Amino acid sequence: xxxxxxxxxxxxxxxxxxxLEMAKPVIHHRTDEFSATFQKxxxxxxxxxxxxxxxxxxxxxxxxxxxxxxxNTLNPGDSVLVVNAGKFGQRWRDICKTFGINYSTIDLEWGxxxxxxxxxxxxxxxxxxxxxxLQGSETSTTAYHPVKEIAEIIxxxxxxxxIVDGITSIGVHETLFDEWGIDIAVTGSQKAFMLPPGLSFIxxxxxxxxxxxxxxxxxxxxxxxxxxxxxxxxxxxxxxxxTLINGLAVVLDMFEEEGLxxxxxxxxxNANATRAACKALGFKPLADVPSNAATGFYVPExxxxxxxxKFMRENVGITYAGGQDHLKGKIVRVSHLGYHDAFDTITAIxxxxxxxxxxxxxxxxxAGVAAAxxxxxxxxx
Amino acid sequence: xxxxxxxxxxxxxxxxxxxLEMAKPVIHHRTDEFSATFQKxxxxxxxxxxxxxxxxxxxxxxxxxxxxxxxNTLNPGDSVLVVNAGKFGQRWRDICKTFGINYSTIDLEWGxxxxxxxxxxxxxxxxxxxxxxLQGSETSTTAYHPVKEIAEIIxxxxxxxxIVDGITSIGVHETLFDEWGIDIAVTGSQKAFMLPPGLSFIxxxxxxxxxxxxxxxxxxxxxxxxxxxxxxxxxxxxxxxxTLINGLAVVLDMFEEEGLxxxxxxxxxNANATRAACKALGFKPLADVPSNAATGFYVPExxxxxxxxKFMRENVGITYAGGQDHLKGKIVRVSHLGYHDAFDTITAIxxxxxxxxxxxxxxxxxAGVAAAxxxxxxxxx
Numbered sequence: 001x002x003x004x005x006x007x008x009x010x011x012x013x014x015x016x017x018x019x020l021e022m023a024k025p026v027i028h029h030r031t032d033e034f035s036a037t038f039q040k041x042x043x044x045x046x047x048x049x050x051x052x053x054x055x056x057x058x059x060x061x062x063x064x065x066x067x068x069x070x071x072n073t074l075n076p077g078d079s080v081l082v083v084n085a086g087k088f089g090q091r092w093r094d095i096c097k098t099f100g101i102n103y104s105t106i107d108l109e110w111g112x113x114x115x116x117x118x119x120x121x122x123x124x125x126x127x128x129x130x131x132x133x134l135q136g137s138e139t140s141t142t143a144y145h146p147v148k149e150i151a152e153i154i155x156x157x158x159x160x161x162x163i164v165d166g167i168t169s170i171g172v173h174e175t176l177f178d179e180w181g182i183d184i185a186v187t188g189s190q191k192a193f194m195l196p197p198g199l200s201f202i203x204x205x206x207x208x209x210x211x212x213x214x215x216x217x218x219x220x221x222x223x224x225x226x227x228x229x230x231x232x233x234x235x236x237x238x239x240x241x242x243t244l245i246n247g248l249a250v251v252l253d254m255f256e257e258e259g260l261x262x263x264x265x266x267x268x269x270n271a272n273a274t275r276a277a278c279k280a281l282g283f284k285p286l287a288d289v290p291s292n293a294a295t296g297f298y299v300p301e302x303x304x305x306x307x308x309x310k311f312m313r314e315n316v317g318i319t320y321a322g323g324q325d326h327l328k329g330k331i332v333r334v335s336h337l338g339y340h341d342a343f344d345t346i347t348a349i350x351x352x353x354x355x356x357x358x359x360x361x362x363x364x365x366x367a368g369v370a371a372a373x374x375x376x377x378x379x380x381x
Numbered sequence: 382x383x384x385x386x387x388x389x390x391x392x393x394x395x396x397x398x399x400x401l402e403m404a405k406p407v408i409h410h411r412t413d414e415f416s417a418t419f420q421k422x423x424x425x426x427x428x429x430x431x432x433x434x435x436x437x438x439x440x441x442x443x444x445x446x447x448x449x450x451x452x453n454t455l456n457p458g459d460s461v462l463v464v465n466a467g468k469f470g471q472r473w474r475d476i477c478k479t480f481g482i483n484y485s486t487i488d489l490e491w492g493x494x495x496x497x498x499x500x501x502x503x504x505x506x507x508x509x510x511x512x513x514x515l516q517g518s519e520t521s522t523t524a525y526h527p528v529k530e531i532a533e534i535i536x537x538x539x540x541x542x543x544i545v546d547g548i549t550s551i552g553v554h555e556t557l558f559d560e561w562g563i564d565i566a567v568t569g570s571q572k573a574f575m576l577p578p579g580l581s582f583i584x585x586x587x588x589x590x591x592x593x594x595x596x597x598x599x600x601x602x603x604x605x606x607x608x609x610x611x612x613x614x615x616x617x618x619x620x621x622x623x624t625l626i627n628g629l630a631v632v633l634d635m636f637e638e639e640g641l642x643x644x645x646x647x648x649x650x651n652a653n654a655t656r657a658a659c660k661a662l663g664f665k666p667l668a669d670v671p672s673n674a675a676t677g678f679y680v681p682e683x684x685x686x687x688x689x690x691k692f693m694r695e696n697v698g699i700t701y702a703g704g705q706d707h708l709k710g711k712i713v714r715v716s717h718l719g720y721h722d723a724f725d726t727i728t729a730i731x732x733x734x735x736x737x738x739x740x741x742x743x744x745x746x747x748a749g750v751a752a753a754x755x756x757x758x759x760x761x762x
Contacts, residue, residue, distance in 0.1 A: 001639045001647060003722045023404075258382045266382060315762040317722070341384045341698070343728040350727040350750060354758040365754040369731060370747020377735040377746070381696040 007348045008321040009139050009168060009294040011190040011197050012338035014247070015254065018194060022247040029242050035234035037249050042231065044252030045201055048170060048260065049185060051177035055203045056227045059241040062167040062188030065200035067095050068222040069163050069184045070133075073204075073211035076100035078130040081122055083114045087140035087324050088165060092133040099217055104129075110141045110327060111296070113289040116149040123153065123160065130211075131161040136169025136185075137291035140324050142333055144173065144291040148180045155181025161208055167191055168293035168337065170201075172267045174260070183208040189244055191293070192263070194251050194338040199244040267292040269379035270336040270345045276375055277349040277368030281356075286331055294321070296333040300361035305329040308359055318351040342376040388729045389702040390520050390549060390675040392571040392578050393719035395628070396635065399575060403628040410623045416615035418630050423612065425633030426582060429551060429641065430566060432558035436584045437608045440622040443548040443569030446581035448476050449603040450544050450565045451514075454585075454592035457481035459511040462503055464495045468521035468705050469546060473514040480598055485510075491522045491708060492677070494670040497530040504534065504541065511592075512542040517550025517566075518672035521705050523714055525554065525672040529561045536562025542589055548572055549674035549718065551582075553648045555641070564589040570625060572674070573644070575632050575719040580625040648673040650760035651717040651726045657756055658730040658749030662737075667712055675702070677714040681742035686710040689740055699732040723757040 006013050014022075027033055045055035058064050070092075074080065078101050082092045085108035096103040104126070106118050114134070123129055132154055136147050147164055154162040161183040166175055170185060171192025177185055183205045189195035204212070204224065212224060226237040255263055271292040278285060278297045286296035299305040306329040309322040323331035334348045349368040357363040387394050395403075408414055426436035439445050451473075455461065459482050463473045466489040477484040485507070487499050495515070504510055513535060517528050528545055535543040542564040547556055551566060552573025558566055564586045570576035585593070585605065593605060607618040636644055652673040659666060659678045667677035680686040687710040690703040704712035715729045730749040738744040 001635065001644075001720070001722065003720070003724070005724065254382065263382075311762060318724075339382070339384070341382065343384070343386065343699075343731065346727060346731040346750075347724040350724060350731075350754060354754050354761060357758060358762060364751075365758070366747040366751020369727075369750040370745075373731060373735050373746040377738060380735060381692065381739055 002317040005318045005344070005347055005351075007335050007340070007344065008319050009191070009333060009335040009337055010188070012194060012335060012340065014196060015194055015339045018247045018250045021250045022243040024246070026243065029240045030235065034240070034242055037246060038240070039234045041245055041248050041252060042234070044255070048255065049177045049203050050175065050179065051203050053177070053203045053205065054228060054231060055201050056224060056231055057236065057240070057245065058200045058202065058222065058227065059198065059236070059238065060200055061197050062165070062186060062200050063091065064222060065186035065188070065202045066091060066165055068202055068224055069186055070095050070101065071099055071215070071217040071219045071222060072224040073161060073184065073208055073215050074099070074101050074130060075214070075216050077102060079104065079126065079128045080131040080133060081106065081119070081126070081129050083119070083132070083134045083145065084108065085112060085114060085141060085143060085145070086110050086135070086138040088135045088138055088167070092165065096133070111143055111286040111288060113143045113145050113287070114150070116146050116153060119150050120153045123157070129160055131163050133163045134165065136164050136166040136175065137172065137293045139168045139294065141286055142291050142294045142296035143287035144169070144289050147175065147182070151180040151182050154183075158207065161211060168291065171263065172291070172293045172337065174264050177203055181205070189248070191337050192267070193248065195244055195247050199241050199248065266341070266379070267336050269376060270340060270342065271295060273342070273345050273372035273375040274334050274336065274349065276371040280371035281353065281363060281368040293337050294333045294335045296331050298331055300356055303356060303359045303361055305332055308332065308355060312351060312355050316351060316355060318348070320348070342380050345372055345376065383698040386699045386725070386728055386732075388716050388721070388725065389700050390572070390714060390716040390718055391569070393575060393716060393721065395577060396575055396720045399628045399631045402631045403624045405627070407624065410621045411616065415621070415623055418627060419615045419621070422626055422629050422633060423615070425636070429636065430558045430584050431556065431560065432584050434558070434584045434586065435609060435612060436582050437605060437612055438617065438621070438626065439581045439583065439603065439608065440579065440617070440619065441581055442578050443546070443567060443581050444472065445603060446567035446569070446583045447472060447546055449583055449605055450567055451476050451482065452480055452596070452598040452600045452603060453605040454542060454565065454589055454596050455480070455482050455511060456595070456597050458483060460485065460507065460509045461512040461514060462487065462500070462507070462510050464500070464513070464515045464526065465489065466493060466495060466522060466524060466526070467491050467516070467519040469516045469519055469548070473546065477514070492524055492667040492669060494524045494526050494668070495531075497527050497534060500531050501534045504538070510541055512544050514544045515546065517545050517547040517556065518553065518674045520549045520675065522667055523672050523675045523677035524668035525550070525670050528556065528563070532561040532563050539588065542592060549672065552644065553672070553674045553718065555645050558584055562586070570629070572718045573648070574629065576625055576628050580622050580629065647722070647760070648717050650757060651721060651723065652676060654723070654726050654753035654756040655715050655717065655730065657752040661752035662734065662744060662749040674718050675714045675716045677712050679712055681737055684737060684740045684742055686713055689713065689736060693732060693736050697732060697736060699729070701729070723761050726753055726757065
């Protein structure tokens, strides 16, 4: 008997009541019934983004929203700066490349976070930069980038956009879209939003909408002008992923009930507990400035990380994430995202303790759990 | 956000694939389709009971099957011996009383298991005894009774039945109905069988079926003669609880896949790990001969057990069981039943550690988990 524990940074477990909502018979999307849900959900998303702007919903994963951000605001030949600090920084770069946008990169070692002054210095030296593209949380390295501080640098430049991939930061770390002065933020359904993959969200500032008017890149499915017009009328331009949006209505009710500050506090407590456990067990952390979405650390000496992750998934039932690219086999990433509570963290750590011991590492069983409990005891109950 | 963990000895968590099976559209019960499932399930139940007898299914909880055992085989004025070692021993006594059966009891302190010689001595002194009624596992005290040894004493007496409430022992401890010489065994769906409550099972030996012929207690719904006849034709006398039986088909497939010996081994590993954790944390066990269904222990000095159980359920999300009757407020019972794996045990223990510490007990956080992991590490993977 193998119970399954999904403790990788996306997709994440979906709450039972959300699954049940999505299992209800499908209704038609051009109806007052669906429009009422759509409207309610639109309002709820604004609260999570902390914006008065429309938060548009797209039937596509987070990458669709990332592409939409680029192709709706930039033009071939534009110069942009990409913070390249991991797999998803590379994705910004690759999207820009695809559409003929001139990208420069600030290349960081995986695990490092960009320093605001690195961006500032670059912009002073290169006033032609039309956009800075960044991850709020770089999922491949579990590092958090200083979104607020970089927004501060860019917010008064009328000809430069600040575009944030918030896929594993929005709903995890409080993100004040309007107040900080973010120009575009995107996120996906399968992370903090506790839904299956297939739905993504994007918000644009007034400044970003001005860029949209001047963008000439051909776009049809991901044309945000059409979506803005449709969604202002409580519907989508093309067929809405309506079961996901019905599920989202339940998720937003859950956020409301828990309180958004408690959602952030929960992620923080589970992240802090996991970091304390890693420290107690002697695992070296990957990120200098860790995200509360997930905790990455180097596997103990002598353990092949890929084999460990496979064994834990197939033989023990726990799905952790391993490393990507040059970190393949070298790290493990433990998620704290979404429908994940204190005992998911305990399970994750207990699994690491027993699993690594099985792989020959020198582990004091219970030491990580004890360190985690010292933190979680103040969070539960 | 409060995730729910059901760690009480019944009802127990239902596996996702069983829930999905039971959520399928309801079919009619007088159909070849349902009869095919019924037949398959009947064969599977025989394997769990280790019997060549029919294992009859009743639409009712375990108590219905307990009553059926009594009213189908005994007569008013018959003398029987009830091993009264807890809440469910009392239930045998109360059922006998209701139907005018003369019961004597071996009264044991809660937590003790009966000794085979106590039963043997009683039967020698009282040759008129028509039946001995026992719990395999007394859920209220988490004690296991020596079913095999007592069967050995009774099996050659043609005028005495051995009636076993196996509600929390069948599917937990290997039970060899035919080989040991049990005459009647009953169990319910919501324990090791990983189903919702509402379905119960009962098997009778040839000796017991002879008693049925001579029993005069009026019975209609629980008349096993009618059920035997109907179920030999792959249907039930009255409307079958067909979603539960469809779910049971999936459960029996899961048993087959895991292997019944591994089902017992799983319960044993989780029980041993919990006992080791209790020992490490200094909790005094309740049972002398513990069952692998659940582990009961006295709460630490100064803690009010009822408040603890309520707090853990309502504020932390973990449902343990407290004590009943005179043990109310004094003990906690942790289940190992059914769809429960190593990490449910870790969650249960971690919850006890943090919860009791919150209630002011002197707990070394992580000590129980460490002791449990030392045992579970050989079980997982």
